Amino acid sequence: MPLTLKIEKMVYGGYGLARTGSGVVFVRDVLPGEVVDAEIESTANGSRYAYPQKVLESSPARREPRCRYSGECGGCDWLYIDYSEQLRCKKEIFEDCFRRIGKQEIPEPQLFHSPEFAYRIRAQIKVGEKGAGFFRKKTNSLVNISDCPLLSDPLNILLKNDLAGILKPEKTLNLKVISGEKRTASFPVLKGLTFDKTEIRAGGNLFEVNGNSFFQSNQFLLEQMGLWAINDAEGGRCIDLYGGVGFFSVMLGKKIDSLILVESQRENIREASRNFALNGLSNCKAIHGEVENVAGSITSEPDFLIIDPPRPGLTSKAREAVFALRPKKILYISCNPSTQARDAQYFTKQCGYKICKVAL
Known part of the structure; x- marks a missing residue:
């Protein structure tokens, strides 16, 4: 039997959140403020997930998707949402994660802008x-x-x-x-x-x-994001944890005195070393190993530390290893605001760091 739901806000995962007398429902393919008739399609860990059978009250930000496979293909989620509203929702989700999970307010995020289509490389x-x-x-x-x-x-x-x-x-x-x-x-x-x-x-650079390398997907944000990330670094020592093929290390290489990249995938280590050589960065070197094990062997206190972990974020041992390095500044890059907010809480509440600026 369908539920009539009022969508309160968007949450991580791309769902709209609605409240009922028996708890919250996460609804796909909706927008804040919309009223929909929805059908429960699954439950997981005590949460209910639904899809809209009919939109009773539509948001002005709803549009016709520019894709003939929309609604059928699962390659993306939000083509039915006006682009400016997509950015607003992403910002709201990001801030909500830090407020709800990280238990703190953050500075006003800077929003990177990109063409809406043909961006994925x-x-x-x-x-x-x-x-x-x-x-x-x-x-x-x-x-x-x-x-x-x-x-x-x-x-x-x-x-x-x-x-x-x-x-x-x-x-x-x-x-x-x-x-x-x-x-x-x-x-x-x-x-x-x-x-x-x-x-x-x-x-x-x-x-x-x-073909098997991990690399940033948006061709129009590569330079924006890279330059923003390294803006506060000047001279000194840097450590790049989960450094991949060295994107941020290479962007940073000419601004600092020395850099150590730590990466667990040997293929990425080879790519990073090659990228250092291609860009004439003799001050940068790549070390193979897990962050939890390798970080402890690096004795120098870095002036600048980059963290770009996988989606699950930092393990508790990795968080402790990072703090043990006593970096003066930390740049934390993430594709998952919920685990980033959790880790940020550790660094601010337990280690004494302060969030100075944010971008997404």
Whole structure:
């Protein structure tokens, strides 16, 4: 039986939150202020999740998605929301996480701006026996697509090829792709279509990455984000934890005296070392190992510390290892505001740090 719900706000995960006499409901494909008839589709950890059967009162920020696969493909979530409202909702979600989980207020965030479409240079395309695309929402069922408004032009060109015919997968596989200045790299490599490596420029620096590398996805924010991140660093020693292929280290390299990058994936270590060499950064070196184990062997107190952990954030041991380094300044980069807020609470409430500026 449908529930009539009033959407209060957006929360992490892209859901709208509604309150009922029996608790909250998380509703997908809605906007703040909307009234919808919704059907419960799943429960998890005591929470109920629903989808809207009918929008009774629509938000003025609702629009027709610029994608023929919208509502079917699970590759993205918010194409039905006006872009300015998307940014407002993201800011609200971010602040709510720090208020609710981190138990603190934060400075007014600076918002990075990007073109709304054709921005993604990195993607994981699902390739099945009969086509390629992305999974339906909450399933492992493949939706075949021939184009995506969020992908860069080179990636859309790649999508138009018969990827299923080329790869001939016995089961759905994950094709990792990244488009650079002159060519597209992928893992696995597609003979005649992609290469094992490509090059990307940002902030006057050159980065060589392979198809399996983790790299920032938005081509229009690379330079904005990188320059903002290093603005407060000048001279001294720096440590870059979870440093990946060295994006932030390279951006920072010419501004500081010395830098140590710590990374657990050996392939990323090789890429980072290569990127240091490409940019003439003899003052930077990459160390292989887990942050929890390696950080303790670094004795110098850094002037600047970068943390860019995976989505689950820092382990308790990693938090302690970071604090033991006694860095003067910490730059924490994250794609998950809930775990970032949790970790920030540790550094501010238990270690005496203060949040000075924020951007998203």
